[in-house]
Amino acid sequence: MTVAGLLPIALLGGVIGLDTVSFPQAMLSRPLVAATLGGALVGAPAQGLLVGAVLELIALETLPVGASRYPEWGSASVVAGALYASDAGSAVGALVAAVLGALAVAWLGGWTMVKLRQHNAVVARRHQAALDAGSRGAVLGVQLSGLTADLARGVLLSGAAYAVLVPAERALLTHWSLPEQWSRAALVATAASVAVGAMWKLFHSTPWARWLFVGGLGAGLLVLAAR
């Protein structure tokens, strides 16, 4: 893999990773968007969207609440979208391998966010005297330092993950033995389990929610039957 091939993925992963919390939090970092953009970067947005949809179902339960630690889906989804959309996308088991890669990177990304927040505290402490004196420059400097560090975090994470996962996926797929239909069935059943579980956790106390869910499910199944 060349640096020229890796750089766009790393840069996109950085921008999308920045969106997760720091700027602009417009949810470009949701898997549906980030994986599609990752796929688009290697010329196949529809493949990226497919892996993004599976990851979005799993990510539904993630609430990016304040100090809690959660997976960083943005950079991970860019990597997974690009991985699946690259030539490995046509291989049996590639979708499962891309989702597994994304889950691992999202886990690692969550850890890097904790480290970033600790680093931000160190930077703020270093400027404590100026901040206590109301220095405008210190406030702007601490803010820009945090934003820059987050961008760098996303670039490094995405670049390293893609560099490792492309050869790892190719090696894995040469030993893959499950038929594609069974691989996909196991994957989507797992993603849907997490999604339905997430909906239960979020809305079981909302009045009428379970009946609305059942009504929607009935409508969805009717649409499927009518096709």
Next chain:
Amino acid sequence: MTPRTPMPPARPPLPLRTRAAMLLRLFAIQGSWNYETLMGNGIAFCLEPALRMLPGGVHTPAFKAAMARQGRYFNAHPYLAAFAVGALARAELDGETPERIERFRAALCGPLGSVGDRLVWAGWLPLSSLAALAAFGAGASALVVVITFLLLYNAGHVALLVWGLGTGWRQGMAVAAGLGHPVLRQGPAIVGGAAALAAGLAIPLALARVVGAGRVLLGEILVAALLGAVIVVKAQARIEGWRFALLVVSAVVLYSVIR
């Protein structure tokens, strides 16, 4: 019963340029989020364009004292923090005492956090995702799915920021009245109901599209998904859903490779 803070006298809106600068900075309010002051520095960062309007400008003790005060610990939902930024700008420019501003600041944290988490993270975000997943399941192109999600989600996101900043500025330290608005009180339940309906519709459609032409094994997948969901809910205190997915997908990969 605690007496309500009276509404401050009407004051002209902030200059457009100042409001635009504050709004833009609100998108980066969590840029230096850390475990000690949380988004405190971000609040000072967002308020800075308004504080420049203090008599004498940026080189005065009043400006520096306000910047130092606003950079301390603060916690809120990042979008609803716009209410705090507007109200704190008004309080500083109205010349409220530091003690009153600090008490007011501390009192805002709880409500702005819990309401925002329920309305946005646990309501609007899943609803927007599910609407986009329904579009995906209906066969929409990648561009349509992405635009559906981003437009829907960010319509709510930007509206909250603009509304919060304006309401905070108009109501100043009486902004608690603004937090009693029906959108914030009843919104989470209404959005939650809509998201539950969208979930029922979107999940089977999205599954069918991922499974692909012929929908092989779709019935088995739906049954397995419902059984899996029961496990996820029952085990929620011990394992998060994404970790459950990581375990199961790892097992599938391992089985496929070693069998």
